Amino acid sequence: RPPGVASESQNSTGGTGFEIVRWRATSSFTSNLPIIGQPPHRVADNLARMSGGAFQMQVFEPGEIVPALEITESVKEGKVQAGFQWVGYDQGRIPASTLISAVPFGMEPIEFSAWWYYGGGRELGEALYAPHNVMPILCGLTVPETAGWFRGPVESLDDLLGMKIRFAGLGGKVLQRLGASVTMIPAGEIFQALEKGAIDATEFSMPAVDQLLGFSRVAKYNYFPGWHQTFSAAHLQINLDEWNSLRNQTKTMIRVACRAAAMEVISEAEYLQGAVIQDFEQQGVVTDMLSTEILEQLRAVTREVLDEEAAKDEHFAKILKSQREFSEVYRYWKTRGYLPRSF
Amino acid sequence: MSINDLLSILMFVSFIGLILTGFPVAWVLGGLSIVFTVIAIVLDIDLGFTLGVDWAYASLSVNRVWDVMKNWVLVALPLFIFMGMMLEHSGIASDLMNNLSRVFGRVRGGLAISVTIIGVLLAATTGIIGASVVLLALLGLPVMLANGYRPSLATGTVCAVGTLGILIPPSIMLVLMADRLAMPVGDLFLGAMVPGLILGALYIFYLLMISRLDKRAAPVPADAEPVSVAALLGVFRAVLAPVGLILAVLGSIFFGLATPTEAAGVGAFGAMLLALLRKRLKLSVLTDVLQQTTTTTAFIFAIFVGATAYSLVLRGLGGDELIESALFGLPFGPTGVVITILFVTFLLGFFLDWIEISLIILPLVAPVVQSLGFDLVWFTVMFAVCLQTSFLTPPVGFAIFYLKGVAPEDIDVRTIYRGVLPFILLQLLGLALIFIWKPLVTWLPSQAY
Amino acid sequence: MQVDASKISEVFPHRERFPHTRLSAFTRRSFQRLLWGLSWIWFGLIGVVVINVTMRYLFGEGRIEFEEIQWHLYSVGFLIGLATCMDTDNHVRVDIFHANMSLRQQAWVELYGLLLLFFPFAIAMLAFSIPFVSYSFEIGEVSDAPGGLPYRWAIKSFLPLGIALMLLAAVSRLSRVTAYLFGWPRNVD
Numbered sequence: 009r010p011p012g013v014a015s016e017s018q019n020s021t022g023g024t025g026f027e028i029v030r031w032r033a034t035s036s037f038t039s040n041l042p043i044i045g046q047p048p049h050r051v052a053d054n055l056a057r058m059s060g061g062a063f064q065m066q067v068f069e070p071g072e073i074v075p076a077l078e079i080t081e082s083v084k085e086g087k088v089q090a091g092f093q094w095v096g097y098d099q100g101r102i103p104a105s106t107l108i109s110a111v112p113f114g115m116e117p118i119e120f121s122a123w124w125y126y127g128g129g130r131e132l133g134e135a136l137y138a139p140h141n142v143m144p145i146l147c148g149l150t151v152p153e154t155a156g157w158f159r160g161p162v163e164s165l166d167d168l169l170g171m172k173i174r175f176a177g178l179g180g181k182v183l184q185r186l187g188a189s190v191t192m193i194p195a196g197e198i199f200q201a202l203e204k205g206a207i208d209a210t211e212f213s214m215p216a217v218d219q220l221l222g223f224s225r226v227a228k229y230n231y232f233p234g235w236h237q238t239f240s241a242a243h244l245q246i247n248l249d250e251w252n253s254l255r256n257q258t259k260t261m262i263r264v265a266c267r268a269a270a271m272e273v274i275s276e277a278e279y280l281q282g283a284v285i286q287d288f289e290q291q292g293v294v295t296d297m298l299s300t301e302i303l304e305q306l307r308a309v310t311r312e313v314l315d316e317e318a319a320k321d322e323h324f325a326k327i328l329k330s331q332r333e334f335s336e337v338y339r340y341w342k343t344r345g346y347l348p349r350s351f
Numbered sequence: 352m353s354i355n356d357l358l359s360i361l362m363f364v365s366f367i368g369l370i371l372t373g374f375p376v377a378w379v380l381g382g383l384s385i386v387f388t389v390i391a392i393v394l395d396i397d398l399g400f401t402l403g404v405d406w407a408y409a410s411l412s413v414n415r416v417w418d419v420m421k422n423w424v425l426v427a428l429p430l431f432i433f434m435g436m437m438l439e440h441s442g443i444a445s446d447l448m449n450n451l452s453r454v455f456g457r458v459r460g461g462l463a464i465s466v467t468i469i470g471v472l473l474a475a476t477t478g479i480i481g482a483s484v485v486l487l488a489l490l491g492l493p494v495m496l497a498n499g500y501r502p503s504l505a506t507g508t509v510c511a512v513g514t515l516g517i518l519i520p521p522s523i524m525l526v527l528m529a530d531r532l533a534m535p536v537g538d539l540f541l542g543a544m545v546p547g548l549i550l551g552a553l554y555i556f557y558l559l560m561i562s563r564l565d566k567r568a569a570p571v572p573a574d575a576e577p578v579s580v581a582a583l584l585g586v587f588r589a590v591l592a593p594v595g596l597i598l599a600v601l602g603s604i605f606f607g608l609a610t611p612t613e614a615a616g617v618g619a620f621g622a623m624l625l626a627l628l629r630k631r632l633k634l635s636v637l638t639d640v641l642q643q644t645t646t647t648t649a650f651i652f653a654i655f656v657g658a659t660a661y662s663l664v665l666r667g668l669g670g671d672e673l674i675e676s677a678l679f680g681l682p683f684g685p686t687g688v689v690i691t692i693l694f695v696t697f698l699l700g701f702f703l704d705w706i707e708i709s710l711i712i713l714p715l716v717a718p719v720v721q722s723l724g725f726d727l728v729w730f731t732v733m734f735a736v737c738l739q740t741s742f743l744t745p746p747v748g749f750a751i752f753y754l755k756g757v758a759p760e761d762i763d764v765r766t767i768y769r770g771v772l773p774f775i776l777l778q779l780l781g782l783a784l785i786f787i788w789k790p791l792v793t794w795l796p797s798q799a800y
Numbered sequence: 801m802q803v804d805a806s807k808i809s810e811v812f813p814h815r816e817r818f819p820h821t822r823l824s825a826f827t828r829r830s831f832q833r834l835l836w837g838l839s840w841i842w843f844g845l846i847g848v849v850v851i852n853v854t855m856r857y858l859f860g861e862g863r864i865e866f867e868e869i870q871w872h873l874y875s876v877g878f879l880i881g882l883a884t885c886m887d888t889d890n891h892v893r894v895d896i897f898h899a900n901m902s903l904r905q906q907a908w909v910e911l912y913g914l915l916l917l918f919f920p921f922a923i924a925m926l927a928f929s930i931p932f933v934s935y936s937f938e939i940g941e942v943s944d945a946p947g948g949l950p951y952r953w954a955i956k957s958f959l960p961l962g963i964a965l966m967l968l969a970a971v972s973r974l975s976r977v978t979a980y981l982f983g984w985p986r987n988v989d
């Protein structure tokens with residue numbers, strides 16, 4: 009089996025009636041990771057089946073050929089044809105990328121999918137990435153992260169701010185603004201640093217992923233909700249020239265495979281978390297909610313931080329405005345349509 | 352055989368052939384990445400073989416080097432090298448080893464055993480082989496050679512002991528494996544602890560044996576004095592500083608003062624402080640140490656840079672799949688599969704480095720091993736021991752390369768190859784022990800937390 | 801038996817067998833000066849680590865800038881260091897056969913190796929790294945960490961800079977090889 013390359017001649021169908029495509033793709037999540045590691049492999053599998061083998065996308069592990077945080081640039085230049093990642097990794101290059109991947113005090117997952125598919129999100133996302141020669145296709149939608157793992161209880165905002173905490177992204181900025189001591193030690197050193205107390209707390213991922221990394225053994229307080237990432241969206245990024253050269257039939261297959269993957273991922277994520285948290289409790293981990301008071305203080309600062317980011321970046325302002333407008337209207341439904349969470 | 356397989360094998364054979372010419376390993380690796388990119392492009396254009404390796408693909412090398420540049424964990428490498436250079440240039444290292452030789456001078460193999468013990472302590476502070484090998488070479492090699500130790504034994508000891516750092520936590524290899532298998536790094540750290548110590552013990556046992564069996568391997572110096580109270584006091588004073596330093600590094604990790612990377616900086620700072628206290632921190636010493644830190648760090652990174660470009664292109668040609676398909680055609684039962692996987696990993700380790708193997712093979716075999724009902728931590732630790740051995744196995748043994756870079760010029764690669772051979776056998780013995788007695792790995796993780 | 805510390809400090813064997821040319825004598829002087837200045841970077845690195853640890857432990861204050869400065873310093877150190885390694889030939893060679901070769905044979909290995917392996921690689925890496933830096937510059941890339949360092953293009957540009965300096969050192973080394981093999985350029989020893 010030859011490794012993937014860009015699509016061959018436009019008209020080549022290999023006798024199946026499908027366009028022959030040979031792609032290399034890379035993922036920012038290892039395939040052994042449940043939930044978030046799966047979409048690119050499922051998509052590749054489904055594309056091959058749907059096309060009778062005409063569409064072959066070889067998916068590489070993070071770092072195998074492309075480092076996990078270099079995906080956008082590699083896709084842009086056509087070094088690989090596609091990449092699957094949480095596009096928030098681009099926030100140093102494309103600040104607004106964080107808005108379409110995870111937002112503090114942002115939307116809930118289904119709310120995000122409503123905005124993305126029907127509320128103009130997709131068009132905004134595509135316009136954001138078009139100058140970078142990348143086509144982003146929503147391909148994984150998951151649940152909130154936890155608010156983090158702590159070595160001690162968090163009863164007030166002061167407790168939270170008194171800690172040395174590893175915290176990424178906009179949420180990290182919010183904590184910094186409030187005066188917390190935020191660090192970004194490498195992922196591989198988190199466990200040991202937390203165990204020995206070089207840091208007091210870390211945010212990482214959703215419970216089913218945190219469980220695999222064993223945080224529950226070294227930090228006995230796991231707080232919720234994931235105020236800093238109320239949803240997580242991942243995208244399949246495709247080199248725009250490659251995308252434009254595809255037939256509509258092929259484009260549709262990719263879109264459909266990604267929608268299916270997004271649905272599968274959120275279902276799997278919703279399915280797994282409960283039992284994991286139950287297990288944490290049996291291990292003696294305190295799995296509490298941060299108090300409403302703390303959350304309100306965090307939300308106020310989050311608003312400031314988001315507004316400041318919007319003032320610095322045009323795309324950021326546009327997307328944030330669209331999301332806020334949608335959420336304002338959606339709120340009528342969100343607060344009435346569903347039973348309160350405590351039921 | 353497909354054209355991909357053929358090119359992968361050719362790329363591999365060229366590497367072995369070309370490093371034997373004596374051209375720098377780093378640039379053989381880097382150069383071949385370009386040569387084979389060109390070959391793939393020519394075959395594509397002229398003969399219509401679509402190989403998927405072109406300039407765009409090859410340019411991923413730059414992104415991969417950037418990944419090395421912003422790797423905070425690797426910051427520990429120059430810091431530990433600085434620490435070693437400072438201890439050596441300020442005379443603290445030779446004080447230590449000279450005093451040790453006054454006590455151990457009458458014990459056959461005593462110096463090599465001291466190096467082993469220091470190496471085990473050092474292994475608990477760093478997970479980067481280049482740093483430990485260079486540091487141990489600076490501390491131990493000159494004194495062993497000056498005391499008439501056989502160069503192969505002296506260099507073999509330094510190489511082998513230096514590789515323990517990647518097994519005894521902290522270790523970037525175990526971190527990468529845990530990440531790749533989505534398992535708790537804490538389990539792997541604890542699981543690898545006992546095997547790492549067992550290997551250290553096996554080395555010491557071997558050194559005791561060989562120095563008795565072969566009187567010229569590690570001779571007792573002619574001027575060895577009887578051990579006196581004065582000698583013991585001298586040792587105590589000399590050991591206090593450097594061992595205290597290593598314990599300070601360990602302690603700052605253990606008491607949560609610093610991450611392992613930062614602990615390396617604490618060690619470097621401490622070494623400077625020690626030199627200052629002993630009034631040996633002259634400006635010339637400091638600038639020498641700083642400059643040699645630069646060159647040593649840079650020659651190690653030259654190999655990183657070349658290797659990352661080489662492996663990128665080899666993977667692009669389908670070298671991974673070649674190995675993969677070979678591994679999966681195995682007609683064995685469960686235990687046979689595990690033994691075969693470990694054996695193949697051991698063999699691959701002669702030619703590939705640990706990053707390659709843990710990226711290519713581990714994710715493939717781990718699910719298989721798990722589905723056969725084996726404990727994944729146990730298996731991964733054995734896998735890690737195989738990879739630790741790969742640093743020692745010729746022709747591509749990175750510990751050998753690093754040592755070669757800092758050893759006196761009259762020590763050739765062949766001497767080092769000869770020296771590591773018995774240690775490779777010890778590694779296999781250690782592996783067999785872990786294979787037979789699983790609790791050596793699984794007991795500690797089951798007790799903790 | 802005592803060991804003389806000053807003797808063992810000569811850990812780097814310098815392969816100085818090829819004659820110097822005017823170019824190589826010039827680059828040697830320049831790179832030695834560069835090495836002297838550059839190496840203070842490790843002094844700075846140790847300082848930053850110690851300050852960072854102290855601040856976090858004693859005052860409970862973590863600084864992401866300080867964490868990032870650490871790898872900035874280390875990557876500048878090794879990238880620019882590559883050139884000085886090339887100049888003084890501090891590279892790992894498998895010398896099973898090399899050590900027994902005549903100087904002339906070694907010179908041929910060096911000539912072909914530089915021309916067919918080193919230069920293609922270094923030139924390609926230089927070419928690859930230019931769009932890499934310019935993209936970062938165009939989009940004003942900054943750190944993705946909260947409160948991280950700005951101007952990513954600045955640190956990224958040390959990659960092409962390091963390779964360019966290394967190429968210069970390699971040209972100078974090549975001149976020494978051809979001076980020995982072909983008498984051109986003239987040697988100055």
Ligand code: NA
Nearest residue numbers: 474477516519
């Ligand atoms: Na270690």
Ligand code: NA
Nearest residue numbers: 700741744747
């Ligand atoms: Na090897």
